[in-house]
Amino acid sequence: MTLANKVVLVTGASSGIGRATAQAFLREGANVVLTGRREARLLEAAAGSENALCVPCDVSQADQVDALFEKIDTRFGRLDVVFNNAGNNVAAAPIDEIPVEDWLTVLNVNLHGAFLIARGAFAMMRRQSPKGGRIINNGSISASVPRPGSVPYTTTKHAITGLTKTLSLDGRAFDIACGQIDIGNAASEMTADFENGKPQANGTVMPEPVMDVEHVADAVLNMARLPLSANVQFMTIMATKMPLIGRG
Secondary structure, eight states: OOOTTOEEEEESTTSHHHHHHHHHHHHTTOEEEEEESOHHHHHHHHTTOTTEEEEEOOTTOHHHHHHHHHHHHHHHSOOOEEEEOOOOOOOOOOGGGSOHHHHHHHHIIIIIIHHHHHHHHHHHHHHSSSOOEEEEEEOOGGGTSOOTTOHHHHHHHHHHHHHHHHHHHHTGGGTEEEEEEEEEOBSSGGGTTGGGOEEOTTSOEEOOOOBOHHHHHHHHHHHHHSOTTOOOOEEEEEOTTSSOTTOO
16 A cells, blocks of 8 residues: 555654654655654654654643644644654663652653553544544564563553554454554664663673664554555564573
8 A cells, every 4th residue: 555645643753763764654755744842853854845744742741642633633634644653761770769750751651642642543543534544553572571670661561562452452443453563672862872781681781783773664664554454463673683582
């Protein structure tokens, strides 16, 4: 299915995976709504494309998310694809050393924000004509295999899997497909220190390989190209030699 003229929302589009994916959709001729907290970074990512709409938004704030979907509706009148990607993290630590504020920082973006975006997208997709659309959640390798000291991040990413499965079920009646991409070690701001070493399950610290973020963007586009009668329910894309298989 061609992506030309489709309306696509990418959250966390100001950097990393979101930025690369938004730009890939723009190259395909899609109308892309880029959202994130930093307007200047969004405008830079859009690079003046006439098909881009940059909307600053903190996905953890319900009123800002509601305003985001109102702008999408006003500009385009529909929504075909959402890459529910915005996320953050805090420094690794055992659970008893994690401040409650850090827990809430991760929870509010990675889970509450993902819920708000999915909620707004679902509402548009079920009521538009023709109805339907696709929601792609960014899960992470941590949705199945945690790193040491990652309680907030891992908990939210396990929860994203539950969100994905439930949306897949609830969306059937409205032609809304929902899938999840679990990403391991894509080169971005969040993995900038991986070459210096990351704690491993056996107590050691070792450097980890990363992969080009464009491979993730290509994978998301391949999921988005499918007709709504087909769905990639779960996909894992990772740096080939990262310590996942055999971890521990």
